[in-house]
Amino acid sequence: MSAFRELMAHQRETEALAQVAGRLAWDQETVMPRGAAAQRAEESGAMSLVLHARRTDPRIGAWLAAAEDEVEDEVSRAQLRHIRREHERTLRVPGDLASALARQTALAQGRWAEARAADDFAGFAPVLAEIVALKREEGAALADGGDVYDALLDDYEPGATAAGLDAMFGALRPRLVALRERALGQGARARLGGRFPADKQMGLARQLARTFGYDTTRGRLDKAVHPFSSGSGDDVRITTRTEEDDPFNCLYSTIHEVGHACYEQAIDPAYALTPLGRGVSMGVHESQSRIYENQLGRSRAFTGWLLGEMRHAFGDIAVADADAFYAIVNRLHRGFIRTEADEVQYNLHILLRYDLERALIAGDLPARDLEGAWNDRFAADFGYSVTRASQGCLQDVHWAVGLFGYFPTYTLGNVYAGCLHRALRAAVPDLDAQLATGDLGPAGAWLRENVQRHGGRYLPRDLIERACGAAPDEGPLLAYLEEKFGALYPDG
Amino acid sequence: MSAFRELMAHQRETEALAQVAGRLAWDQETVMPRGAAAQRAEESGAMSLVLHARRTDPRIGAWLAAAEDEVEDEVSRAQLRHIRREHERTLRVPGDLASALARQTALAQGRWAEARAADDFAGFAPVLAEIVALKREEGAALADGGDVYDALLDDYEPGATAAGLDAMFGALRPRLVALRERALGQGARARLGGRFPADKQMGLARQLARTFGYDTTRGRLDKAVHPFSSGSGDDVRITTRTEEDDPFNCLYSTIHEVGHACYEQAIDPAYALTPLGRGVSMGVHESQSRIYENQLGRSRAFTGWLLGEMRHAFGDIAVADADAFYAIVNRLHRGFIRTEADEVQYNLHILLRYDLERALIAGDLPARDLEGAWNDRFAADFGYSVTRASQGCLQDVHWAVGLFGYFPTYTLGNVYAGCLHRALRAAVPDLDAQLATGDLGPAGAWLRENVQRHGGRYLPRDLIERACGAAPDEGPLLAYLEEKFGALYPDG
CATH class of the missing domain: 1.10.1370.30 (Neurolysin; domain 3)
Incomplete structure (x- = not known):
């Protein structure tokens, strides 16, 4: 099989799993029993890890490099452009930073809801400061010298x-x-x-x-x-x-x-x-x-x-x-x-x-x-x-x-x-x-x-x-x- | 981390993903739009592959062997018994046979529904014969000389x-x-x-x-x-x-x-x-x-x-x-x-x-x-x-x-x-x-x-x-x- 086909087969499964993760989020907002929240957090977390592992699969880089020479039609080149874009983005953000962002934003969402209910910005400000610091770090990693x-x-x-x-x-x-x-x-x-x-x-x-x-x-x-x-x-x-x-x-x-x-x-x-x-x-x-x-x-x-x-x-x-x-x-x-x-x-x-x-x-x-x-x-x-x-x-x-x-x-x-x-x-x-x-x-x-x-x-x-x-x-x-x-x- | 803890952490994510797959099946039977069936088959298939890969992870065997000596309490030993049972089952069935069974049973379900609607057993018999042959093969692999x-x-x-x-x-x-x-x-x-x-x-x-x-x-x-x-x-x-x-x-x-x-x-x-x-x-x-x-x-x-x-x-x-x-x-x-x-x-x-x-x-x-x-x-x-x-x-x-x-x-x-x-x-x-x-x-x-x-x-x-x-x-x-x-x- 050509590298392009292997890459697209891999991507197709990733896209299908992303749809599953999206459906899980839909379920959470519409039909999920309210007592299921903590278990759902683990289920969603496990899906995120699966998707992250697929998106950082080391084979993607090699497939991308080889596929460049295989395809010439514009649609296939657009596919490669998207996949490369996402792949490079993933590679640029260190794993520790990605984990910290996932953890802190999950935490911050609850703190934000509490702060909003209490009209208490001062209590939320340190949480926000931490998120901003992590996003600046992420932005710098993604920018690679740019803005x-x-x-x-x-x-x-x-x-x-x-x-x-x-x-x-x-x-x-x-x-x-x-x-x-x-x-x-x-x-x-x-x-x-x-x-x-x-x-x-x-x-x-x-x-x-x-x-x-x-x-x-x-x-x-x-x-x-x-x-x-x-x-x-x-x-x-x-x-x-x-x-x-x-x-x-x-x-x-x-x-x-x-x-x-x-x-x-x-x-x-x-x-x-x-x-x-x-x-x-x-x-x-x-x-x-x-x-x-x-x-x-x-x-x-x-x-x-x-x-x-x-x-x-x-x-x-x-x-x-x-x-x-x-x-x-x-x-x-x-x-x-x-x-x-x-x-x-x-x-x-x-x-x-x-x-x-x-x-x-x-x-x-x-x-x-x-x-x-x-x-x-x-x-x-x-x-x-x-x-x-x-x-x-x-x-x-x-x-x-x-x-x-x-x-x-x-x-x-x-x-x-x-x-x-x-x-x-x-x-x-x-x-x-x-x-x-x-x-x-x-x-x-x-x-x-x-x-x-x-x-x-x-x-x-x-x-x-x-x-x-x-x-x-x-x-x-x-x-x-x-x-x-x-x-x-x-x-x- | 001890082998037992690593094994249980791996298993916990697998169990969470199995819950997601189960929720997807619930969705299919209750709320899924009827036009989504073909896409859903790909989504469910991708989840099955993820679960299969986790259950055949080569680290499980090593974790199991090391964990045997680490735990003595009955609950932990019961956990190991379940994990070993599933692991051994997975190892005994050749990948090709597991794939053939997944493919043939998915196909047969549709053929069965058609045959039932038409009261046509003769038309379904060859499909059933194929399933029986595959299940006999699977049973023999699982039995390892037994019944x-x-x-x-x-x-x-x-x-x-x-x-x-x-x-x-x-x-x-x-x-x-x-x-x-x-x-x-x-x-x-x-x-x-x-x-x-x-x-x-x-x-x-x-x-x-x-x-x-x-x-x-x-x-x-x-x-x-x-x-x-x-x-x-x-x-x-x-x-x-x-x-x-x-x-x-x-x-x-x-x-x-x-x-x-x-x-x-x-x-x-x-x-x-x-x-x-x-x-x-x-x-x-x-x-x-x-x-x-x-x-x-x-x-x-x-x-x-x-x-x-x-x-x-x-x-x-x-x-x-x-x-x-x-x-x-x-x-x-x-x-x-x-x-x-x-x-x-x-x-x-x-x-x-x-x-x-x-x-x-x-x-x-x-x-x-x-x-x-x-x-x-x-x-x-x-x-x-x-x-x-x-x-x-x-x-x-x-x-x-x-x-x-x-x-x-x-x-x-x-x-x-x-x-x-x-x-x-x-x-x-x-x-x-x-x-x-x-x-x-x-x-x-x-x-x-x-x-x-x-x-x-x-x-x-x-x-x-x-x-x-x-x-x-x-x-x-x-x-x-x-x-x-x-x-x-x-x-x-």
Whole structure:
């Protein structure tokens, strides 16, 4: 057998085992008995060790070297690129450091939950300081002389650099701040009133999942504390949650996760259980979830159709007409919590985290000073003050579990979604007429054809450029937001 | 680190991975999207390879040899006994044979399902012949000069031999046949009439699971095509099924699986994720499921309480009184299907299979002649004729997937349950008064103390002898059945 074939056979089993580990995590969040947590930690730990051993198998280096000369087609070369990337990453991080990170982040997750519940940042700061120190060490090992933050970022968004993001994010901030000030300056708008039974929310969520193209013969929708999407290929599962006084939480979380899931489900089956058989980056993944949720799902055309479905599901609801419903779905509101933010303010939450985590990793911001820095920045960007750490720097689990360089991919995903939305509108001129009838078919087909089916075949920026005909930039997202929210919140 | 500690650390990870593989199988039968089957086969296959590699790790032999001199306490020696047993088993079966068996049984399962659906034994016979040939080869490898069938049997019931079973089973057959002839000679008795909504059956099933001591914080009950129990320690899950015209199918399947699950849940936590942390054999496992289901669950005392619960769950049901209800729960009825058989006839179904599979493995019965042999034997034991292979030799999946030596453990479990029931009645004299109020507490406590908590600590026969004060034999089971069904079906 050729080295390439041996390598791919090895990789295929590793990918299959990674799917098993992912299913175990799904199980933990959805159906696991609560008394099983300690045993599950051992089971998951054993799976991690198996995967680590496979990924550090010394044969991989030799296979890679020999396979280089064996394959010439672009798909095979893309496979080798992914495998080499992961292999080199694994080799660069010393085993002791990898173990320490696994141990400390597992520990820190529990400490973070306790600290958040007690609004006690000071108690968590030493834990965070330890995580930051380990991540700086890991970043330095990965960077091999290059930029430490870039090396961490590259894990989630191959090819992205802080320098590249800085210009993009710098252009977003003032215009987003201006937009939020204009909108919120007009006073608070009412949210949707009434009670919406959980079982009816789930019924409508299932309908929306199908409407957006989720293949439920190769996936399933369950409830969990946090919405997420999990798995690749023919077993891609999503979760959502219900709050009886806020049906949009359930419905738009579902559409968001359906975006992630449709991406995984649409990848060329020829790539199944290979490195190309997964979404290519966190940013591109988020672009799919966001364009489904926002540019499509929160559009005037689609919400007009959704209102009818909501009346069908819940009976009469307290909304005058489709325009009023659209305004409620897209209402801007004050708030401290990223995951509850609207389209305009969401990216402000991210930009704050991006700047702070870069300072943490650079060593410019000691972990103990994070709360103060967070609160100062929040007041500057949002105009009101954080009073509790659980509504400030302790609200997200990311840093506690070592995810540095991850937050910016959320905004990058929104930027990509802006670019894709512009290209989609050009390719499907009567998109609104379709959305107004709940027809996501042509929009989904365009995204499948131009983005989703390619899996890991192209680098993220190249993929977006191929789909849109231009390199990604923040212009289309800003134009979309300013047009949409300018109309929703017109100047006095 | 000592060799014993290294060995146990290795084993602990293997046990944790085996739990993961088991959870994956649970997932497949309960929640897996139907389109995920092909991908799941690769995922399960990859897990099997991981487990096989760990179990054939060449370090195990050296660790075992060194550990022999390191430990003296009985528990550690029992651990070594289990690990050596599994290690030697693995070493004796050539890798090629193990692969061929895995491949052929996976293939045969699909062919069996097709053949059963088409009532086509002739089409399946060559597949079965291949499986039998491979199992004979495996048995010979395991037997290492000893009896081939015993070697296969030992996989499921350590220490059991065909010679030992022959006397036991030979004594059962004529008295069971006599009992069935007497009962069925009185004509058919009516089954329970009415419709029983599935959701109410599940509600009562959940209540019964708790009543019998199932810890739902460390387990869960779901619906599946076939009832089963899965997992050990703190994550032991069970399934059941519902048929709207037969609530006893759901309720007694649940109690049966609860018996299996309570055994796993009650094992000493000090044995968790070690070879002692699982039920010791198929026979002992079945003894727990059967004593919960039959000697306790189908007793006059308990069914009196259950009738009240059924009326509470379903409203008025068409039963005159508790005696009539007891008679319906325990009605004997003609039928071809093992899994639908009553307490008296169940073991006749097993004895038939036991004799036939011994003949297959001995080479005395060619696979192509199985259908004829089955039908002849069935007519002799049951007094009426099989007309379709799906109601005869194709009804069970066991042989198609290579389970030879497994069937007799069902009857062995009933024999053990008979012994345990006699000892339990002696230890808990007012058992019926407790059962009549739905109180399974003292019965469960006695079984936990005398059987369940020990896990794999003792050999099966030794375990039963410790619990009952005498070596297991068929006497108590026969006495119980003849007394119970003699009273239910009194002589003219």
